[in-house]
Amino acid sequence: MTMNRRQFLKNMGIGAAGAALPGVSMFAANEAMNPQDKSLFKLPELHCDVIVVGAGPAGIPAAVAAAREGAKVILLEEDMMPGGAPVDMYVTYMCGAPRVGVFIDMVRELNQKHSLSITPSSTFGQWAWDNKQHWWLPSSFAQVVYGIMKAEKNITLMCGSPVVDAVVETKGNRNRVTGVCVMRQGMLQKVSAPVTIDATGTGLLAAKAGCEYFYGSDARKDFNESIGLEKSDGRVQPCTMMYISQRTRSDAEFPRHIFKTGVLDHDQEKWVTQQTEEEFRKIDSGIYLHWGATVECTDTTDPVLVADAHRRAMKKLEPQFEALNRAGYVTHVAPKIGIRECRRIKGEYVLTVDDVLKGVMHDDKIADAWYSLDPWGMNVDPKIKNSVGPYGIPYRSLIPVNTEGLLTAGRIISGTRLAMSSYRVQPICATIGEAAGTAAAMAALQKTSVRNLDVRRLQNRLDEKGLFEWYRHVNMNVNNKPWKK
Ligand SMILES: Cc1cc2nc3c(=O)[nH]c(=O)nc-3n(C[C@H](O)[C@H](O)[C@H](O)COP(=O)(O)OP(=O)(O)OC[C@H]3O[C@@H](n4cnc5c(N)ncnc54)[C@H](O)[C@@H]3O)c2cc1C
Incomplete structure (x- = not known):
């Protein structure tokens, strides 16, 4: 039996109104279970400073960054292996930039110890244009991740642990996420923390927490974009x-x-x-x-x-x-079919294709980004597509509206579908993840909310970690900038 989206939403209790309006924000249902019902939880509750859900390109740097700030981190992964798309969908190839922080350390190790060529490349694409196409075996990614996890004493990695619900306290029109429910071998376990990061690639956790999200293509007018569809067709990338x-x-x-x-x-x-x-x-x-x-x-x-x-x-x-x-x-x-697109969680700012095309560096920029528009299945003038230069990811795009205690990381952050077609690539997801992990740890350890975090201090910390190095380097040193060709 096949189900269409309308039936699916109906079954989920989201309702036909949302289904009829693809591309506009919807409230997700949170009807599944009552996390306050103690009889459901057979395993003892776990506590930490930061929970990261999803051990993919965004979640891994998020967990490492938070741990290196001194936070106790629990990293929850539904697969039996960490890695996300490079491991379970065989997307073992990186596009775009910046290649910095935890991500570049991983790539360096992949290049040195797991290269498929006899001689590892001397440049390994650090600045994103060494004219080489690098890829590694999916299992090599997992090996590198396990190596990193072993070295990080503050991280507990739990694989085979799907998060099935959010623990939410509601006050007025605001939800506070205080933890998650994990299914371990058929038994539920509650994990609590002042800050949780949704790095699932699907936005499932944020949706379960009642966050608004976008799904499918937008119409140009939805976000005043200069290019795109006149009318949303509701499709996601194939x-x-x-x-x-x-x-x-x-x-x-x-x-x-x-x-x-x-x-x-x-x-x-x-x-x-x-x-x-x-x-x-x-x-x-x-x-x-x-x-x-x-x-x-x-x-x-x-x-x-x-x-x-x-x-x-x-x-x-x-x-x-x-x-x-x-x-x-x-x-x-690959064990899983490669899914390019799922929910985009509506945040305090929605990054648009014009931000990307104009190279806007917002005041609250927490990550640099550079990659062409790559909206599979949608026609965009190649001249426009390839004209993208560096742009910034604002912190506000990681903060879901009306929600406390939750940050998003990776491809699910708040942006339009066309903007997302650029920032969904791994180096950018990883940099966003590292910024989210740093912010989450700072907020948890300073006992402040992610919303009230001092963004300047966050930016200074990210700068100390070298996250803005790539942009500085390409701006200062490289004459041959690919986006100027
Ligand atoms: C076919 C295809 C080709 C692509 N080509 C490229 C390319 O060439 N270069 C490039 O750089 N990028 C490419 N991308 C994009 C890139 O791989 C993804 O956008 C990127 O991996 C997103 O990272 P993420 O961490 O946000 O999500 P993911 O990689 O999806 O990681 C999310 C992790 O969360 C876990 N998870 C999900 N739900 C739960 C849950 N409920 N509980 C616990 N864990 C959960 C998942 O198992 C996964 O490990 C491609 C993507 C696809 C699908």
């Missing part, structure tokens, strides 16, 4: 099933003619499909990362529709798998 192919016979010839695009050798300058015959023969690494099959999913919060998208993508991949297999290559398919 999903892509990623996989890795690997040579098994020494005489195997990679059948690159069957791919139009989206195949990467290790550490090379061009996509496999763009290489000349001579270049290809010279490199032919024997291991390739594939942006395999792309399919639409009308509701990425609906498990039935996600499963159906997964099935359709696998079906679409069959001819590729057969051709590769015949040619002497095995395929390793």
Whole structure:
């Protein structure tokens, strides 16, 4: 049985009004369980200073940053392994910048210890344009994360621990998140902290806490944007099933003619499909990362529709798998279909595509960002798409409206769909995560709310950690700025 979004929302108790207005904010239902009901919780309650939900590109730096500020952190991950999209969706390739802080340390280690080339690249794309396309095995990401976690005494990482609800106190029209409910082996456990970070990539926790969110495309007029759709079509970016192919016979010839695009050798300058015959023969690494099959999913919060998208993508991949297999290559398919877009949690500021295109550096900037607009499935003039230079992520975009005790990090922060098509890439998500973790720890340890945090002090702290280094470097030292080409 397939369900459409309207039915799904009805079942969730959100109602048809929200369903009829894709792209506008909706209030989420929080009807699932009563976190005050002690009989539900079979495991003892845990306490810490900062909870981070989701151990992906945003959640990992968030947890590390908070821990390094001196906060006791619990990092909750629903998968049995940390890593997020690079591990469970095989998105093991980074786009955009800045590459700073915890993220660049991870990349450095990936390059030194897990490079797929015989000689690790000397530059590893630190400034984002060493003309190399770097990718690593998904398990390498997890290994690097485990190494970091071991070194951070203030972090307790709990895998296989899906957060199923938020613990919320309501006062007037304000909600205060005081913790989360975790499902561990069929038993519920409450985890409490003065500050929680939603780094789920889906915004599920914020939605459960009753935060307003956006879903699907916006109309230009919704946020006074200079480009975009006249009328929202409610669509999210399509999903892509990623996989890795690997040579098994020494005489195997990679059948690159069957791919139009989206195949990467290790550490090379061009996509496999763009290489000349001579270049290809010279490199032919024997291991390739594939942006395999792309399919639409009308509701990425609906498990039935996600499963159906997964099935359709696998079906679409069959001819590729057969051709590769015949040619002497095995395929390793990502455990999860790659979902690019889900909820965007409405914050004190909604970052727009014009902020991105004009390179606005807000007074409360907590992260630099740089990547083209990349709204899969939506036509945007390539000249406009690629004209994006550095811009700033404001702290207000991490603070959900009418909510205390909660910050968002990663691709779910408050922005329009077109703006998000740029900041959703891993280096930017990671920098936002590191800023969120720093802010959360400062607020928790100073016993103040995230909303009342002194933003200048936060910015100074982020500067000390080198988070604004990339922007300083490219502005001062690099004449050959890619966005000026
Ligand atoms: C197909 C595809 C291709 C992409 N290509 C690129 C690219 O080439 N380069 C690039 O830089 N970026 C790319 N991206 C974008 C990028 O990978 C993501 O936007 C980025 O990973 C988002 O980071 P995040 O930490 O916000 O979320 P995620 O990576 O989704 O991490 C969220 C984590 O939270 C966990 N989680 C979710 N819900 C719960 C819960 N209830 N309880 C506990 N844990 C939970 C998840 O298991 C996951 O580990 C691509 C994305 C996709 C899907």
